[in-house]
Amino acid sequence: MLIRKLGEAIPTGIEQLDDVLEGGIRPAEFGVLMGHTNVGKSMVMAMLAAAAYLGDKRVLYCTSELTIEQVIKRVAAAIFKQPIAKLTDPELYMRVLKEIRGQAGLDRAGLLVSEMPTTLSDLKGYLQ
Numbered sequence: 769m770l771i772r773k774l775g776e777a778i779p780t781g782i783e784q785l786d787d788v789l790e791g792g793i794r795p796a797e798f799g800v801l802m803g804h805t806n807v808g809k810s811m812v813m814a815m816l817a818a819a820a821y822l823g824d825k826r827v828l829y830c831t832s833e834l835t836i837e838q839v840i841k842r843v844a845a846a847i848f849k850q851p852i853a854k855l856t857d858p859e860l861y862m863r864v865l866k867e868i869r870g871q872a873g874l875d876r877a878g879l880l881v882s883e884m885p886t887t888l889s890d891l892k893g894y895l896q
Contacts, residue, residue, distance in 0.1 A: 781819045781846075782812070793820075810834055814842035817879065821865070822847065824874045828894050832884040839881045 777791035786792050793799070793816065803809045810833070817827045821843070831839050837858045844861035845852045847868075855861060862879075869877045885891040 778820050778823045778825060781815050810839070811842055811846075814839065815846045817843045818846035821877050821879055822872075822874075824877045826876055826878040827880065829879070829881045830884045830894075831881065836881045836883070840879075843879065843881075 777786075777789070777794050779786050779792040780789070801809050801812060810831075813829065817829050820827045829839055829843070834842075840858040840861060841852055841855045844850075844855055844858070844865070847865065848855075848861075865879060868874070880894065882894060885894060
């Protein structure tokens with residue numbers, strides 16, 4: 769089997785998914801997560817964003833259905849391993865994430881949550 773090495777994989781935190789992806793998600797890979805309503809797609813994406821953030825990566829999470837506040841709460845729940853219902857202040861959790869970044873020596877880690885860009889130039893702006 770031919771395996772392209774695009775860089776070190778970022779584990780998703782979901783063992784079965786990491787097995788299928790041969791260790792996790794690699795830089796420059798693009799994937800689509802599809803499923804019926806209320807099966808956990810957004811929570812899986814939040815877990816992936818949390819794993820990447822804790823792996824000292826910059827994360828751009830674009831949402832078309834959830835509010836930015838809902839996404840931040842889900843990512844925080846995945847990082848802090850807390851039920852979403854316990855998270856009441858997304859601004860507080862963004863501040864705590866920045867503090868964790870500094871204390872853990874995560875030099876590149878960052879989280880940008882935005883509504884889905886409508887043009888390629890909007891997307892380029894987010895990526896720069």
